[in-house]
Amino acid sequence: MKTYPVALKISGYQVLIVGGGRVALRKVRGLQDTGAHITVVAPVIKAEILPLVQQVEQREFQFRDLLDKDMVFCCTNSLQLNQRIARSANGDQLVNNTSAHEDSNFYNYAVLVEEELNILIGSEGHHIRATKALKEELKAYFQDKRR
Numbered sequence: 001m002k003t004y005p006v007a008l009k010i011s012g013y014q015v016l017i018v019g020g021g022r023v024a025l026r027k028v029r030g031l032q033d034t035g036a037h038i039t040v041v042a043p044v045i046k047a048e049i050l051p052l053v054q055q056v057e058q059r060e061f062q063f064r065d066l067l068d069k070d071m072v073f074c075c076t077n078s079l080q081l082n083q084r085i086a087r088s089a090n091g092d093q094l095v096n097n098t099s100a101h102e103d104s105n106f107y108n109y110a111v112l113v114e115e116e117l118n119i120l121i122g123s124e125g126h127h128i129r130a131t132k133a134l135k136e137e138l139k140a141y142f143q144d145k146r147r
């Protein structure tokens, strides 16, 4: 089924990020300046994440972490755990399983910000390398233009 692209205002949202590695850090960076309240739960959390989030729980995920969350990112290195978390969310929560797009009810775009222009690139999870490559090409294009 085709998706419908939007730009969400998420100020005040309770956001849960399960996992504290490389992918979690990318999600945390993407959430900066949105006004969302971010909680990260993981036994091992990258140091760069700490100053960027409101709440840190350094331990394994527990299902009660899902309570009262509006948006959930499953970013652990266990595909099974990510799947169980995504499938346990209630129907009102926005859920993104970073290891299996079929389990997500929203996708993220690759984002390039050029002054007040936001350029979003995506393939509904089908061509991630092409998405990433096009972002790099556009980045180089804008860098050349500024020279």
Ligand SMILES: C[C@@]1(CC(=O)O)c2cc3[nH]c(cc4nc(cc5[nH]c(cc(n2)[C@H]1CCC(=O)O)[C@@](C)(CC(=O)O)[C@@H]5CCC(=O)O)C(CC(=O)O)=C4CCC(=O)O)c(CCC(=O)O)c3CC(=O)O
Residues within 6 Å of the ligand: 026, 027, 030, 096, 097, 098, 099, 100, 101, 102, 104, 106, 107, 108, 109, 110, 111, 121, 122, 123, 124, 125, 126, 127, 128, 129, 131, 132, 135
């Ligand atoms: C559905 C989506 C999830 C979502 O909604 O976020 C998704 C899903 C998956 N990605 C996977 C793999 C990788 N993804 C990247 C990188 C990026 N992936 C991003 C987006 C998305 N990836 C969304 C759809 C985008 C679209 O529609 O095109 C980018 C653009 C933006 C971002 O993540 O912020 C970011 C580029 C950031 C940048 O550098 O600019 C890398 C490289 C790397 O990490 O360096 C790898 C490693 C391998 C490789 O290179 O192929 C796997 C397999 C996981 C596994 O094997 O377990 C899945 C799961 C699946 O496909 O089901």
Ligand SMILES: NC(=O)C1=CN([C@@H]2O[C@H](COP(=O)(O)OP(=O)(O)OC[C@H]3O[C@@H](n4cnc5c(N)ncnc54)[C@H](O)[C@@H]3O)[C@@H](O)[C@H]2O)C=CC1
Residues within 6 Å of the ligand: 018, 019, 020, 021, 022, 023, 024, 041, 042, 043, 044, 045, 046, 059, 060, 061, 075, 076, 077, 078, 079, 081, 098, 099, 100
């Ligand atoms: N969507 C995307 O853009 C991409 C998604 N992936 C997916 O993301 C997953 C994570 O990748 P990385 O961040 O590179 O891994 P990583 O190894 O850097 O981080 C894994 C994190 O999961 C945490 N974790 C493990 N067990 C946990 C538990 N029981 N409860 C809470 N946290 C737990 C670890 O403590 C660690 O913080 C990969 O397995 C892959 O499936 C990978 C690349 C890109």
